[in-house]
Amino acid sequence: MSDKLTAKQVLAALKAGNERYVASLASTEHVSIPPPALVHEHKPSAIILGCSDARVPVELVFDQGLGDLFVIRVAGNVVAPSQIGSVEFAAEKFGTRLVVVLGHSHCGAVTACIEALVNPEQYYSPNLQSIVDRIRPSVLNLHEIATASGDDVDMDELIDRSIRANVGMSVSQLKHGSRILEDMVNAGDLLIVGAEYDVATGKVNFFED
Numbered sequence: 438m439s440d441k442l443t444a445k446q447v448l449a450a451l452k453a454g455n456e457r458y459v460a461s462l463a464s465t466e467h468v469s470i471p472p473p474a475l476v477h478e479h480k481p482s483a484i485i486l487g488c489s490d491a492r493v494p495v496e497l498v499f500d501q502g503l504g505d506l507f508v509i510r511v512a513g514n515v516v517a518p519s520q521i522g523s524v525e526f527a528a529e530k531f532g533t534r535l536v537v538v539l540g541h542s543h544c545g546a547v548t549a550c551i552e553a554l555v556n557p558e559q560y561y562s563p564n565l566q567s568i569v570d571r572i573r574p575s576v577l578n579l580h581e582i583a584t585a586s587g588d589d590v591d592m593d594e595l596i597d598r599s600i601r602a603n604v605g606m607s608v609s610q611l612k613h614g615s616r617i618l619e620d621m622v623n624a625g626d627l628l629i630v631g632a633e634y635d636v637a638t639g640k641v642n643f644f645e646d
């Protein structure tokens with residue numbers, strides 16, 4: 438992808454790439470050998486904050502080649518200072534204009550957070566707990582609503598809703614957790630959108646305003 442494209446054009450390219458991927462038409466030639474030009478050129482067209490889940494390999498999912506995507510992966514696609522710093526780095530240094538927060542169905546990190554709510558005895562290491570704690574705010578309300586009626590909670594539905602809420606929270610944290618990013622968004626220089634990858638179908642659904 439060219440670095441001359443607008444955020445909307447890059448977004449359209451990612452959607453088209455995912456359609457090729459879903460249709461099993463993904464190109465493979467551009468991931469065979471790194472072109473020498475990449476030594477001197479690092480101009481990613483999009484920044485992706487995704488989950489570490491092995492089922493969501495970002496370049497494959499969007500049918501993009503080496504050098505096209507600046508990818509940050511962390512369990513639960515949570516936003517901590519290092520993730521914000523990484524986005525700031527790419528947006529400022531490379532002029533990348535699009536950020537996609539990519540959650541996915543059957544996310545283990547979100548499920549772990551819900552399990553901790555359902556079972557307060559659940560123990561996670563402090564490091565894993567720090568990830569769960571970042572997911573918790575987006576799950577807490579949904580869990581309270583689901584349990585308020587006293588009926589059995591549909592856990593699958595709660596997990597699905599929580600995954601989308603967690604993506605939304607990460608988008609909001611990137612938009613408002615950094616003056617640099619907030620100014621770029623307000624100036625129209627940066628587009629930050631959420632999306633969810635369906636592990637069963639390979640389809641990426643974008644959440645656009």
Ligand SMILES: [Zn+2]
Binds near residue numbers: 490513541546547
């Ligand atoms: Zn996940």
